[in-house]
Amino acid sequence: MKIVVIGGSGLIGSKLVRKLREHGHEAVAASPDSGVNTLTGEGLAEALKGASVVVDVSNSPSWEDAAVMKFFETSTRNLLDYEAAAGVGHHVALSVVGTERLLESGYFRAKMAQENLIKGSSIPYSIIRATQFFEFVKGLADISMVGDKAHLPPVLFQPMAADDVASAVGGIAVGSPVNGTVEIGGPEQFRIDELVRRRLALLKDPREVIADPNALYSGAKVSERTLVPGNDARLGETTFETWLTQPASQIPSAKAQPARRAS
Numbered sequence: 001m002k003i004v005v006i007g008g009s010g011l012i013g014s015k016l017v018r019k020l021r022e023h024g025h026e027a028v029a030a031s032p033d034s035g036v037n038t039l040t041g042e043g044l045a046e047a048l049k050g051a052s053v054v055v056d057v058s059n060s061p062s063w064e065d066a067a068v069m070k071f072f073e074t075s076t077r078n079l080l081d082y083e084a085a086a087g088v089g090h091h092v093a094l095s096v097v098g099t100e101r102l103l104e105s106g107y108f109r110a111k112m113a114q115e116n117l118i119k120g121s122s123i124p125y126s127i128i129r130a131t132q133f134f135e136f137v138k139g140l141a142d143i144s145m146v147g148d149k150a151h152l153p154p155v156l157f158q159p160m161a162a163d164d165v166a167s168a169v170g171g172i173a174v175g176s177p178v179n180g181t182v183e184i185g186g187p188e189q190f191r192i193d194e195l196v197r198r199r200l201a202l203l204k205d206p207r208e209v210i211a212d213p214n215a216l217y218s219g220a221k222v223s224e225r226t227l228v229p230g231n232d233a234r235l236g237e238t239t240f241e242t243w244l245t246q247p248a249s250q251i252p253s254a255k256a257q258p259a260r261r262a263s
């Protein structure tokens, strides 16, 4: 089966392409690096020729409110149009658990717009909402700095390994479209401030983490369970402890982009 992975050079995309190929699929990694740009449409017709499935694990280079909205709206519209023309039978997209509870954030308004375009299109689809990646825990400090301290809300979250995200996305991509939303999460819950504090200490990063009930998450107010998936979520196997023994945990953040904000 030919499966085009939009954002195939990214954190999740590169793992997904490898896993799909290991399972014998023709997985094509598509991104500006390989001449495919969903914002302009460049290279899309050629990449989608003969594809059964398109998986969108791209992300906007800028998380500024207007830029991120333009990215997800334009790229999703283009993708769905080119998929219809190419006869693609399944559109899979990666979104974030709690998106509809985080709409004070420009990033999450853009993810919501992406989801709504997919639901309104004629292409059968599966939307996968994941919790935060372990690889992103240090990034949570980076986007939460007030002066020289990271201010984080002491609420629950249930992060997961990027490798488990890629496995779950791959499994859904090769199945029938669910025409709905599937939640995935990690095997354990933590308080955000505690895990970020622990991660920074392990990285010998001297920044202090303050548990601040008024701190925003990516610009949105959060409460105890805003970021936690529902009871039907499919859970990854990798615990934070196990992930720490893996090479991925030695990299401070998989794709360090200090200007970015949390997703």
Ligand SMILES: NC(=O)c1ccc[n+]([C@@H]2O[C@H](COP(=O)([O-])OP(=O)(O)OC[C@H]3O[C@@H](n4cnc5c(N)ncnc54)[C@H](OP(=O)(O)O)[C@@H]3O)[C@@H](O)[C@H]2O)c1
Binding pocket: 006, 007, 008, 009, 010, 011, 012, 013, 030, 031, 032, 033, 034, 036, 037, 038, 039, 040, 057, 058, 059, 060, 061, 075, 094, 095, 096, 097, 111, 129, 130, 131, 132, 133, 136, 255, 263
């Ligand atoms: N971070 C989290 O904790 C979290 C949690 C749940 C869900 N998510 C979602 O997971 C998804 C993937 O995140 P990630 O961290 O794997 O992303 P990432 O590592 O930042 O990779 C982004 C990818 O998007 C591609 N891209 C950028 N502009 C593009 C364009 N115009 N056309 C086509 N491709 C383009 C990039 O290609 P180049 O390399 O060629 O620039 C890259 O392959 C996002 O949609 C995010 O909302 C994230």
